[in-house]
Amino acid sequence: MWKFKPFAQKEPAGLEGRYLEIGSLKVQVRNVIAEGGFSSVYLAQDTTHPSKQYALKHMICNDEESLELVMKEISVLKSLKGHPNVVTLYAHGILDMGRGKKEALLAMEFCGKSLVEVLESRGGGAGYFEEKQVLASFRDVCNAVFAMHCQYPRIAHRDLKAENLLLSSDGQWKLCDFGSVSTNHKVFERAEEMGIEEDNIRKHTTPGYRAPEMWDLFRREVISEKVDIWALGCLLFRICYFKNAFDGESKLQILNGNYRIPESPKYSTSVTDLIKDMLQGSPDERPDITQIWFRVNELLPVNLQKSLPDQPPEMGSSKSASNSSPAPRRSPPPSSGEPASSGGLLGAFWATQHAKTSVVTEDNKGMPIFDEPNSHNSHHSNKPSPAATNNRSRVSKDDAFNSFIADFDTAKLDNGNKPAKEVALEAEVERLKEELKRTKSEKAEITAKFEKLSVICRSQRQELQDLKQTLASKTVTSSPSRDSPGMRSTSSTPSRDKGNNNSNNESVRSKSKTASLAPAPASQGFEPWGFETESFRAASQSSGSASTTAQRSVSFGSSSQRLGNTKMRENQKAAQPAGWAGF
Template sequence: MSLLQSALDFLTGPGSLGAASRDQNDFVGQTVELGDMKLRIKRVIAEGGFAFVYEAQDLGSGKDYALKRLLSNEEEKNKAIIQEVCFMKKLSGHPNVVQFCSAASIGKEESDTGQAEFLLLTELCKGQLVDFLKKAECKGLISCDTVLKIFYQTCRAVQHMHKQKPPIIHRDLKVENLLISNQGTIKLCDFGSATTVAYYPDYSWSAQKRAVVEEEITRNTTPMYRTPEMIDLYSNFPIGEKQDIWALGCILYLLCFRQHPFEDGAKLRIVNGKYSIPQTDTRYTVFHDLICSALKVNPEERLSITELVNQLQEIAAARNVNPKSPITELLEQNGGYGNNAQPRLSTNSVLQNSKPAGQLNNVYNAGLTVAECDQSYGGFFDILKGGTERFFTNIKDTSSKVIQSVANYAKGDLDISFITSRIAVMSFPAEGVESAIKNNIEDVRLFLDSKHPGHYAVYNVSPRTYRSSRFHNRVSECGWPARRAPNLQNLYSICKNMHLWLKQDQKNVCIVHCLAKPPHMRRFKWKTT
């Protein structure tokens, strides 16, 4: 959870949190292009040890979103952020999980901060459960039915995680990570600590290995929610999904009795499971057994998430309560936002660091002889003279018609856009970790070989490069330095070569690889408004 602090230290020196905060506040008022949306950054809504979160408004629809900004100067941190994005994308769509909308990044070479920057766009939930609980302390006890709905919806989100293959473990379940949607339902957020890795310590584990695991756990968990098996690795209990069940037991206890069962985070009390249910309580007796079943010292004795959800459903049926329904008390306290519109989904586009490119190389088109670039410019410039507006209007109108006619040409998981029936644009193909969230270079090759065998030429206009042999030496390296516009002569050269290649055979197609994704999924960029 020290990602942001490391980033701040890198920017302004250790301890300069105030300066870093000012830098982040400078982000407010800017306009961010993320996918097909233009977002205006309205305000900072949260600051933590991991990221800054902003409220951002889509200038097209007027809809508000939450935008999380992260800085990273280490490859391991990049991987952790990418993993969070993958988890969010996989879990999105469940009614009790914050809706993931889009994600993007730029490498440190393109960033003004000198570090890789990541943006995560999600639905905006203006209510926080922790604020509701604080206000409830002044008004009296929460009704049993409200506790039931809150806890049931939280468990449903965790059940959705544990049903994945492999199961996803949240590891940082707490009331601070439970939001209130505009419809008055619970939404689980913050998957930065989530993992699919379970540990099974035994007597063969060395002290060093236990120390490494303990350090990793410490980085990704909150002290008062840690389980006995996390604190005492020498107990040799498995550390898996049941850690989330323990945290759920803590949350249920807090909902009922307005305090945490291990408020001080004392390790000895946690290891021995020393907590007590108030003897005078009569309001929440229906939950007493659930609390005890979740807070078992031995994780193997705890309920599974499915067993927990089933028992909650039985309680709801007995009380004639629909546990999935909006929580009236939450809506009343938060003004009943009632925004029923769902956020638009856009394809995830997290990009990795890019290398600066040199000057534009000569265009290579699968053996095609390159025509001299200094010829035939006259006709092109004559077209522009005196008729620029009409010329570009015609291009726009024609392109729109072509795009509509070929929009469904390419199906599948590749983010490829055919801007004409024979010219396609796609993001720079990735390898390794990066390929989890971008076009995999092997998938791209297989797609092109199957759809256009022997009839495609690749034009790489990004500043990054790859081995041209990946595409049978059909690659023209045409990139220019990041954040710099190419000169007109280079653009004309590329276009002319593409034209000559297309004229050779009606089956020939041109594939353009670029860092900026096609219009509906390109990387973010921003400018001051």
């Protein structure tokens, strides 16, 4: 059963009794089996197959950060799917609740008990565990951690604790709750980065299992998967002695490594030395998960030992050479009672360059579970007898080690060759850099062309403004001609034009009458009436054209050429005799 340390108030879910469809699964939610600050876990029953039960994890994501954590947990569960010591993810779904909220549902393998419940039931009178029970259970946890640390990039769980270990129906321990995983392994230098990381550590880790480098970031030590090794030391201490290594969860107590191995129950020095090695203050001094797994496996009886750590089905030997990180990273210590130079068990593992393909599988049916009766001689029965180290067992284990070294491709690790995936990624990065460079040059060329066109457009706009101003000034200077005496009749109102015409007609009559009384000279060629036919016609045409031109000049006053023609014709009209003015 999951138990989460509460960090914030959880929103009520109310899923009990509801029927839900999660992927291809149709389940009915029963009751709550665990609650925490960020999630709740329900018991769900398959509606199609009522005998199947699931642990339904329900989370409400109020922001992008919480949704990212959920997606990371789903990704890790998918990558570890099929591992015997990791809870199985059967289906998942992300539902949109509106207003930026999302609802995550994860249907996982249901396990009846947690390590905390088992420890509490044993502490009630059943007594402490035998050493082989402790080591068999602890090896299950190391199996799961080994699979995480061998991923590329390496995955750190960062919240290994008794509450996150579940006992399945087949007697194996399974790791759960991967919402705190991280692949960001680095030394945090800047104050902003430290503040963000401290907030993440406070939210997603448990103080009693927190490594010293996570308590004090100013130590400038890399925070990596080695924080899980520290947590494994705290976990092994609790499995052995039913209490935490650091009582009170004191920061100074953890930073100083202030803990004490109890005198009772009595375990072998190999177990206590393993705890001390995992609880080293500096992460570089702690063993890696490979060393721990083989040390624990060697301490078990021969019939309970395994050949290799368990891996997910998709992590075969062909993938591990290219996709796994360089693990194991350091040589394990020599086996107890056997010098490292003798070419024995561990020496063959690290020295062999040409591995064989034979892998010996061990029968795990003899694995003890925690509910077995306790034995009085538990700490003496764990030492392997000399008869167990016969030639047949040694050869089979050497073959297993050889196969294991083939999985990690030690030859490649020694000569420093990069994995094929890393080489492909570097080539892709170089290609993207070249493409970015070409894009930047094209951008610069387009920008230069745009600037040139902008300059041309500005100059043309300026020319248009100058032309408009010139035309406006010419129009203003030509406007007084409209008010000249000869043009007033065309620009005035009809009533005024009518009056002016009447006055002009009277003056014309008087002048023509005077002209008719006076004798005309014969040299001018006038008729007795005083009018000459061709002159009369020319006068009428010029007069009509003059008036028409005046009207056009009023209508289209913007043309200086027409105004000039009008002025010229007015001058011609003024030069004619007064008698022509009426026509």
